[in-house]
Amino acid sequence: MKRDINTLANQIFDVVVIGGGIYGVCVAHDAALRGLSVAIIEQQDFGSGTSANSLKTIHGGLRYLQDGNLKLMRTLINERKAWLRIAPHLIHPMLCLMPTDRSLTRNRWVIRAALAINDFVSFDRNRALPQAQHLPNGTTISRAECLARLPGLAPEGITGGAIWHDAQMYNSERLLISVLRSAVTNGAVAANYAEVTGFLQNERGLHGVMVEDQLTGHQFPLQGRVVVNCSGSWTDDLLAKVKGASSTPKFHLSTAVNLVTRQLWPDQAVGFQSRYINANGRERTRTLFIAPWLHYSLVGTFHSPAIGPRQEHTVTEAGIDAYLAEINRALPGAHLSRDDVFHIHHGFLPMAPSKADNPVVKLVRQGQVFDHAATDGVPGLITVVGVKYTTARNVAQQAVDLVIHKLNRFPIPCRTAETPIFGGDIDRLAALDQQFSGPLQSQFSMETRRQMVNNYGSEYCRILNYGQEDSSWLEPVGEQEIVLKAEVIHAVREEMAYTLADVVQRRTELGSAGLPQPATLQNCATLMGKVLGWDEAKTAQELKATTETFWPVGHTQPNMEAK
Numbered sequence: 001m002k003r004d005i006n007t008l009a010n011q012i013f014d015v016v017v018i019g020g021g022i023y024g025v026c027v028a029h030d031a032a033l034r035g036l037s038v039a040i041i042e043q044q045d046f047g048s049g050t051s052a053n054s055l056k057t058i059h060g061g062l063r064y065l066q067d068g069n070l071k072l073m074r075t076l077i078n079e080r081k082a083w084l085r086i087a088p089h090l091i092h093p094m095l096c097l098m099p100t101d102r103s104l105t106r107n108r109w110v111i112r113a114a115l116a117i118n119d120f121v122s123f124d125r126n127r128a129l130p131q132a133q134h135l136p137n138g139t140t141i142s143r144a145e146c147l148a149r150l151p152g153l154a155p156e157g158i159t160g161g162a163i164w165h166d167a168q169m170y171n172s173e174r175l176l177i178s179v180l181r182s183a184v185t186n187g188a189v190a191a192n193y194a195e196v197t198g199f200l201q202n203e204r205g206l207h208g209v210m211v212e213d214q215l216t217g218h219q220f221p222l223q224g225r226v227v228v229n230c231s232g233s234w235t236d237d238l239l240a241k242v243k244g245a246s247s248t249p250k251f252h253l254s255t256a257v258n259l260v261t262r263q264l265w266p267d268q269a270v271g272f273q274s275r276y277i278n279a280n281g282r283e284r285t286r287t288l289f290i291a292p293w294l295h296y297s298l299v300g301t302f303h304s305p306a307i308g309p310r311q312e313h314t315v316t317e318a319g320i321d322a323y324l325a326e327i328n329r330a331l332p333g334a335h336l337s338r339d340d341v342f343h344i345h346h347g348f349l350p351m352a353p354s355k356a357d358n359p360v361v362k363l364v365r366q367g368q369v370f371d372h373a374a375t376d377g378v379p380g381l382i383t384v385v386g387v388k389y390t391t392a393r394n395v396a397q398q399a400v401d402l403v404i405h406k407l408n409r410f411p412i413p414c415r416t417a418e419t420p421i422f423g424g425d426i427d428r429l430a431a432l433d434q435q436f437s438g439p440l441q442s443q444f445s446m447e448t449r450r451q452m453v454n455n456y457g458s459e460y461c462r463i464l465n466y467g468q469e470d471s472s473w474l475e476p477v478g479e480q481e482i483v484l485k486a487e488v489i490h491a492v493r494e495e496m497a498y499t500l501a502d503v504v505q506r507r508t509e510l511g512s513a514g515l516p517q518p519a520t521l522q523n524c525a526t527l528m529g530k531v532l533g534w535d536e537a538k539t540a541q542e543l544k545a546t547t548e549t550f551w552p553v554g555h556t557q558p559n560m561e562a563k
Helices: 005-009 022-033 063-066 070-086 107-123 142-150 172-185 233-240 316-329 392-406 426-437 446-459 461-469 487-493 498-507 518-534 536-551
Strands: 012-018 039-041 089-101 140-141 160-167 189-191 194-202 205-213 217-227 252-262 269-277 283-293 296-305 341-351 368-371 381-385
Touching: 005 189, 005 217, 012 022, 012 205, 022 039, 022 172, 022 392, 039 172, 039 217, 063 070, 063 107, 070 089, 070 107, 070 160, 070 392, 089 107, 089 142, 107 140, 107 160, 140 142, 142 160, 172 189, 172 392, 172 446, 172 498, 194 217, 217 233, 217 392, 233 341, 233 381, 252 316, 269 316, 283 316, 296 316, 296 341, 316 341, 316 381, 368 392, 381 392, 446 461, 461 487, 487 498, 487 518, 498 518, 498 536, 518 536
Parallel strands: 012 039, 012 217, 039 189, 089 269, 217 381
Antiparallel strands: 089 160, 140 160, 194 205, 205 217, 252 296, 252 341, 269 283, 283 296, 368 381
């Protein structure tokens, strides 16, 4: 997968996709798989915006049962099944547990009925999936078993627990890159660090965009018959550059924060009710989740309205203290302190409009596809506003259906729900897994083998092949690290990694749970520098810039034999 600016500048594409988040890459993949010529550009690095902030859950919509929204539930159930099928290395079943109490909505008998309805609605959730990807029926457990499963949970008011299964992304960044690689494999032309500075527009509508290459400063026209805007929280900023586009916001900003903490419960995700004080000083309740991930816990999501300029919405120490206090009030046995927080994910999600004097976060539940020819009289432009990783594939399908209609092409069926993404060849993955557990077992630690299979799936031999060029590249990139030097080389040569942060945060596991140790960062920068020709000053600049992308600056992960 190479960054090909020359082709972008010298070809007329069927569709130009703006934005390299999960929705953008899913649109590019679907369009390429249907035989369209596709260009996809991202102003920074792929997956560095809204898609970088996630609880990593692929869920089946159980929460929407209380609204009776069975249609949305079915969509989410089908999409969860699709992800489990096409990305078996990156998407795995996850047990979820929620304590029950005597309240009306969390009464054990009400929850038991809800689980039975959920099982009925999701009757086909395991169809055509390998046994390892099957999701069992929901069930309820006794008070004693619930407390045994959740040591540290305050026992007052607990009557039992509800158990169901959803799915979890092992590595959301690798999932995005794998979908992008699938798009490129099927003919899409991609470039990161390519910013849209304007639109090519005439009386017939849009016919492309003006792009500035952020790596060279070169500007060029990128021509396309249809432009699909998948720019996430920058959606309205981009639309403001389009003549005739409505000024009505398409993406009402809300902030979303997830914490990476020491692991609380290793075997299940736990949902619980918490209380907090909103911006108007009113007490409200929300449901939070603590999900086991790697050797940590993901805790969130903390939502709040984003009022005012985007740059004002940053995470502060006071904000973290408030989140920890909220968790500890609801779960006194957690005893989470500031030292237990290793990484913080912060981003924006679309919410429904709210009154300025009473801002309430009501998140948009479903992704939206806007046809600007119909709404604004601007032909050639489509905007996609996404919400969840779970529905990215489905919303992309809707967008590409519209693209094909606008191109007056014969309808081409979507195949992304059945076609494995890059690394997702199930049969080959099983065979390679046996090989990795056999002849290669003594060469790599169990944790290294695990992360290789999960991150690269049936394509992980591409990493091992670098050992033929330099055997030292099959060594870990740092002490007590499970990531190999070859992964760093691979990220630069084959996955468009141009900055140290690209490798640390979005191509490997190095920065998944916080800033790596200084020696690891230095080793990684040195490897990249040899490939990209960095001098000492550039290497120092990259080290400083990468450190500053983690918050707070300099807060490193704890040393662990297996992170």
